[in-house]
Amino acid sequence: MQALRGELQIDDKLFKELFLEHLPTDVQTILASVSEDLSVSKLAEMADRMLEVQRFQPPSIAQLSTSPLLTPNEHLVTQMVAMTAEMASLKLQLAHLTSYRSSSRSPSGRQSHSRPRTAGVCWYHTNFAQRPIGALPPVPSNLHRETSLPENRVGCPGDESVSGLQLADVPLTTGTGTMLSDVSTPFHRPFVPALMRRAVFHTLHGLSHPGI
Structure with a gap:
C-alpha cells in the first residue's frame, strides 16, 4: 500500500x-x-x-x-397490525360458518319448496300449475266418496233386478258406435263395470297421491 x-x-x-x-x-x-x-x-x-x-x-x-433495528414502538405497531388482520380473517370465517349452519338447519329451508295440497286437485296441478304437462284435469273432490260407498257400486249386469238399472246400448253423440248405459232415468248414464271402475280409481288415486 x-x-x-x-x-x-x-x-x-x-x-x-x-x-x-x-x-x-x-x-x-x-x-x-x-x-x-x-x-x-x-x-x-x-x-x-x-x-x-x-x-x-x-x-x-x-x-x-x-441490519436496521426497529424501535420498541415500531415493533409494537407491527405486531398490532398483524394481530388485527388475523382477527378480521377469523371473524369472516366464523360468520360464513354460522350462516351456513343456520341455513342448513332451518325448518323453513327444507320446506320452502313444498306447496299445500288443494283438495280435489291432482299432484301435477298442485306442483306444476303453470305448466301441467301430462297432467290430468282436476279430479272432483266427490269422486273418491262416490267410488268408496258400497251402495253406489254395481257389481255386474246381473244386479239389474236389485239396483233397478235398465241397461241398453246408446249411440255415441260423437263418432260411431254405442255405449252400454243406464236408461232408467231421463239422463242416460254410462254403465262402467266394477273392474274398470276399480282400475280407474287406482289410477287417479296414484296420480293424486304418488307413493301411497
Whole structure:
C-alpha cells in the first residue's frame, strides 16, 4: 500500500479517504472518527485487526450488527397490525360458518319448496300449475266418496233386478258406435263395470297421491 502511495504521490488525507472507501461499512464508521489523528500505517493496522475479529464473529451477530433495528414502538405497531388482520380473517370465517349452519338447519329451508295440497286437485296441478304437462284435469273432490260407498257400486249386469238399472246400448253423440248405459232415468248414464271402475280409481288415486 505504501509503495502504491509513493508511485501516485497522493496526499495523506485523500489517501486515507480512498483507503476507507474499500472497507466494510461498520469498519468505515469506526475508523472515520479517528483517521485524522492516526497515520496511514496505524490506520491500516487497526483496520486489519477489526477485519480479523469480524471474520471470527458468528454470522447471526454480524447480521444483527448490520441490519436496521426497529424501535420498541415500531415493533409494537407491527405486531398490532398483524394481530388485527388475523382477527378480521377469523371473524369472516366464523360468520360464513354460522350462516351456513343456520341455513342448513332451518325448518323453513327444507320446506320452502313444498306447496299445500288443494283438495280435489291432482299432484301435477298442485306442483306444476303453470305448466301441467301430462297432467290430468282436476279430479272432483266427490269422486273418491262416490267410488268408496258400497251402495253406489254395481257389481255386474246381473244386479239389474236389485239396483233397478235398465241397461241398453246408446249411440255415441260423437263418432260411431254405442255405449252400454243406464236408461232408467231421463239422463242416460254410462254403465262402467266394477273392474274398470276399480282400475280407474287406482289410477287417479296414484296420480293424486304418488307413493301411497
